Amino acid sequence: MFNITQMRLEPKEGNSLQHVSPANIQSAIAGYVYGNFFTVDLPELKAHIERSPWIRHVDISRMWPNGLILRIEEHEAYAKWNENQMINTWGEIFTANREELDDNVFYPQYNGPDGSEKLMVQRAGELATLLSPLNLRIETMSLSDRYAWQVKLSNGLTLILGRDGGADVVDPLGGSQEAVSFAENVQRFVQAWPILLNKTKGRNIIRVDLRYAKGFAITFDSVVNEESAEKK
Template sequence: MAKLKQKKARGKKVKAFLEFEELIRSLKLLIALALLITSIAVTAAGFRNLDRPLTNIVVKGKFSHLDQQVLISILTNELQGGFLSLDLRELKLIIETHPWIRQVTLTRQWPSTLTAEVSEEVPIARWGKHAFLNYQGKKLEMEHSRTLKSLPELQSPFVSSEQMMQQYQVLTQQIASTGLIIERLVCDSNGLWSIFTSEGFELIVGRDQLLLRMRRFVLAWNFGLDTRLHAIKRVDLRYPNGLAVSWKNQSLDAPETRTISYIPTVSFVQRPA
């Protein structure tokens, strides 16, 4: 009988102990939850305190064609968020859609300043009458100005602006050793390429084998064609082994064809295709 009572007493103690442990666990969970809520509230309050409105916009860069105030206006209109919440990556993508902005780097400066370092697009050539092209052939829309009038003109209804710029750069390299400058490059609706040089004469390059024909012209130029520079009206490169020169002077107006080989000679060959 006594042993039974002792067993019951021990059972009550164990039960009380387990209940106490459960209570402690519950209290710990409540305390942890309270601490978490407090931490979140403090963090949110701190974030709100740090996420101040951006009240100062600083734009850096060299601008020749882009209006700095226009850029500041674009930045102001696109600001969505405060010092911390502003998505700089998204804003960068929006700003770089402007045709005259090549690249922009955005940085925050405490407490409420946004700095934009801008690289402006550089026009390399005129594209028709109403646009310019950068070095990649990307169109830059703006009205022509006197400061850009000296840029070479690229024109074609046949190929894209990107292809025209690529071909312009290649042909410029080919002709560089002659001292001539390409003032106008045209690819017509039939795919015929023509160059108008700074010395006032035209180079008819043709539809294919452009690099081979340009090398042939450079060779002829170095073999003495340059000595009659001011008399040249037109040079036709569409011959299998040479080129034809038309002269400004009417007495020299009969086309002269030079066959280019290791030893240059002058001869008349078949008409160009």
Template sequence: MAVRKVVAPLLLLTGLVWAAGYGVKRIPIKYVRTEGVFQYLSKDEIKTALEPLVMISFFDADMQAIHQAVSKLTWVDTVSVKRVWPDAIDIKIREKKPYVRWGVQSLVSARGEIITPKNIEQFSNLPILQGPEQQQLKTLEIMKGVNTALADQSMKMAEFTINDRWAWKIKLTTGLEILLGRNEQLKKLQRFLKTLEVLGPEQVDKIAIVDLRYPNGYAVSWKPDAEEIDWKKVANPQHEIDG
């Protein structure tokens, strides 16, 4: 009899522990909190991605699956997921930031990641970058260097193109096109930019195309209504110009 009196309470205690453990395991997720500054990522996109993964109990939720689902969203750069006792999941998201347009339908972030949004029209103010396939990062780094050189002359780039032969072409927001070829592009660009002080802004505005694919100078195509420059008047001993 003594043994039975001891065993019965033990069985009852085991049953209570099991029931308590089962009850804790079945606690539903009440809160899914997202943290981040979003300009392009919508809360509806996040909700749609998360809904099938969080409509379960707190302990059954798969943090890795949640992380992967959010990471796949177009505008998500980085994401961290944390379970917070007793009934919440915290998600921190950093959004991708577009730097330039890449071709017709895509964008490139400052880190060279391709972004293909549903609506490209809202990014029409960004410069256009075009380059060889799978070379967006290298092309972007070159563009940044060119931008720095142009900024020193208060020039703003609208388009930058590198073709499959790695020849460069720049189009400014003023419409001026600069052809740079495949060799010593930055050196030739710097040489041209130095001559701008001699030409002056009024004369530069008359130029439609500058061809820098020459070893010691450059050729100029004028806008239809522009008068050609008298190169003798702007000659500078330090800057030889082949017009």
């Protein structure tokens, strides 16, 4: 009597369910629903469900006389992370089948050390804003173990940004002089890029190295040559 025989899935307010179905949930909790309407361990069931792919958070309530209501918040994929994981829009890592991603949405590839994912999402947002006047987007963004940045853009150009001094502070843009170096570095490139394109017509720039205090170095395709471009 009162055994759990019904389960209703609902998206949390403001969300929709794109990847989670009743079949997914039934498969995930098979063998983990113990007890009846009164005795089922909801915290344990919640913890188990939240380990399932695509599920970021679930609230579970009882539905008289023999059911449960699951209000689910899915992970919202933001980017691919390292070899086989994903980052959501909150800067959290989760594991899911990448083949289930929407083919109509572009997901950049992020690579970085453990614990750097929130910084990665923050910096990517800053970079996207700074690059918007050039109509360029991030294809790949990499952070080394020494917290040095390298970014590949949608036009094939690679930016070498060097070490992120602001990564050592709580709020990378919270007023520290070091913290604004990332934005200043990128802004320097954004301001110079149209001029560079005009001066180097007919030559394809494949890399810009911004690890210089007052300038940068550029590398041309198929030519073993670097030219420093001093800021004017």
